[in-house]
Amino acid sequence: MDIADFFDTFFEEAEELLSDMEQHLLELDVDDPDSEQLNAIFRAAHSIKGGAGTFGFTVLQKTTHILENLLDYARKGELTLRADLVDTFLEAKDIMHEQLDAYRSEEEPNQEAFERICQTLQQIALDEIGQQLDGPATPAAEPKAPPPSENSAEAKSNQEKVANSHLLVALLNVAEKDRILLVEELEQLGEVQSQSGDEKRYEVILKSSDSADDIEAVMCFIIEADQIEITSIEGAADTTASTEPAAPAPSAPAPEMKLDKPAAKAAPAKEAAKEKPKKAAAESSSIRVSVDKVDQIINLVGELIITQSMLDQTVSDLEDQSVGNASLQNGMSLLQRNARDLQEAVMSIRMIPMEFVFSRFPRVVRDTAGKLGKEIELITEGKSTELDKSLVERITDPLTHLVRNSLDHGVEMPDVREAIGKPRIGKLTLSARHQGGNILIEVRDDGAGMDRDRLLAKARENGISVSDTMTDEEVFQLIFAPGFSTAKEVTDVSGRGVGMDVVKRNIQSMGGRVEIQSKLGEGTNTRIVLPLTLAILDGMSIKVGGETFILPLSTVLESLQPSKDDMYAMAGDDVVIKVRDEYLPVIAIHEVLNVENAITDPTKSIAVIVQGEGRRYAMLVDELIGQQQVVVKNLEDNYRKVPGISAATILGDGSVALILDITGLHRLSRYKKEAGKKVVNNQNLSSFKEAEPS
């Protein structure tokens, strides 16, 4: 086995540990720190250090090492935490993340940042505890911190005992290559006094200041937890040390806690030790799977559903010919139910909770608010709302932008807020919830709200055509126009007017939309409405000529039978239809898509009123077939973009149906009409571009 195989595992684990660390740091109450949390932060740093050392990422290892030492003081109560120290720790975490990214892309991390953060951290150690930390040049094998000052003599002796404890580390069923690595690793952690054994069981006697848990945490980057057995050799006789795990060592913090206040904590520590197996079981109940594999399963299940529909069709044909068989039919309906359940279950694999997005915002809000000198309380609602993974990844950036924008333009400065009778601390709420087949994500603030008049004035200044009769909603949408910003001055955070249009574009490309509700002086609510998944679409199947097409159901408003009186010709070719006092452009699908044998008389066809990009159209089709969920298949994978078509899907009979793109069809129809009476040849059309201004 090659050690490089473990790199990815390390990167993923380290990333999780870093985000855990950040979360704990943010939640930490500096006045009354929770020792469990401090331990968790310390453990995260320690595990990263161990892994980084194993894989030879020295810069990361050294940074983590210094941070770990400081954290060690903090958890022992020798370093009093302050908000600015937490900030520095967060900064260190960021730098570690950068270093991690650098190693991942096989680059050397930024040396300057590394030196700077090491210096800052060492300065803290010097200032706060008068301790000179060992420099970054001597990793891992440092002497442990002195015993806590408030400790009793008993605790002190105990501490020393552990500090010098001899541990018997047994490696079970570990191949020789790995074993050599592990022994090297152990040498870093302490003094290896003897080693012997074979592949089945290899025993190392280690004199180390690190606890059994710490050692195991490091080893676990290479081998499984159940391949290690760590036994304390001399501590077993001691009463307080009896909670030291004598059997396979668990990987949580209990023994460390015990070191702080042995007498008082002995009982809880035991309890914690008992709880551990449960926790371990919970952790192993999830597995990492690559998205490709999941997508492959989704595809296969889609195929299965199609095959099942085909069989179903055959069975019902048989029934029509009265050669049906009751047990065959029972089997079919069972198969149908199972297949649907399977599809649902498989689709749910792709769904992940919004917590993955929301969890980064405490940090964003803290940093942004700090930069702006504002005080903000962040509230998140609906963390467990689930969303398709691909959407989760794509929603993060637009959401970050909206949050920053809200903090910058929305929430007022604390003094201003006080002056107008609002609480000093501004409130920012992030919420997510399901609404029909959509997910609704809101960014709400209780800030100044949007000033309609100022927006209009600014729009005029920027040469955007506006009128005073525009609805509030329309005026608020102006902020999404390119280059539009009402911020009085450009700040670090926002005000350049780039971004909001990108936000809107990104959300639209996910099939979603943004709405803004705002009240001057009371706050703004930005709502993002997204489909739950991109892989499945609620569609309306229609027929034109002999061909079946799918209209996205979300675009369909209504359908009606057009009468001659409601249709008006305009400037020759164009036709509009009057629907409840509104004139809508008519798009005859058979004309735009050259369908043969379609109904050409509009009064005999059906008009489907659809909405796309805020405009309404009437589409003439021959027949409505019905509503169905379809699996969206990309046309561009093997072919190319087709004007008027957004994607394809596979119908129950195994044939392909195209999914119509409303605005694309309208553009195509305009293009064709502009090309006029001259014969539009196919080559010409295939070079017709979607982006062509209509």
Place this chain on the structure above:
Amino acid sequence: MSQAKNGAVLAAEAENREFLVFSLGDEEYAIDILKVQEIRGYENVTRIANAPDFIKGVTNLRGVIVPIVDLRIKFHFDKVEYGGQTVVIVVNVADRVVGIVVDGVSDVMTLTPDQIKPAPEFGVTLSSDFLSGLGSLDDRMLVLVDIDKLLTSDEMALVESTSNQ
């Protein structure tokens, strides 16, 4: 067998190439067998509006949407019929899956390098750019098509051409 001799045989074999031979009308064409994914019948093709006439549409190949190109129309054959013998060769080119309609598939041939002759400059319909040569096999002549180049070319309109974007 000595090592040197062994090596020589391997080298010779490495230069031999296998081709799938198919017919368009009365002519015989061949493509590199390694490009071929599978061969299937012509059925259930969904038309794509406003596409060139030789692009018959798309079909469902076990959940993958695959465009179908009729080489007979592309090469301006007079007789284009779809029947039981009509076959679609599914090929893998440039990370894409494309089906090509032909009149029939006959066999797989191994050609040695000296059996492959350079293609002369000819034809407007099938530029010699898209040929990797002519294969001569006894009294048969195989037109060796460079299917990669042909299907990714601008005139096939199968891929988004870079100049268009």
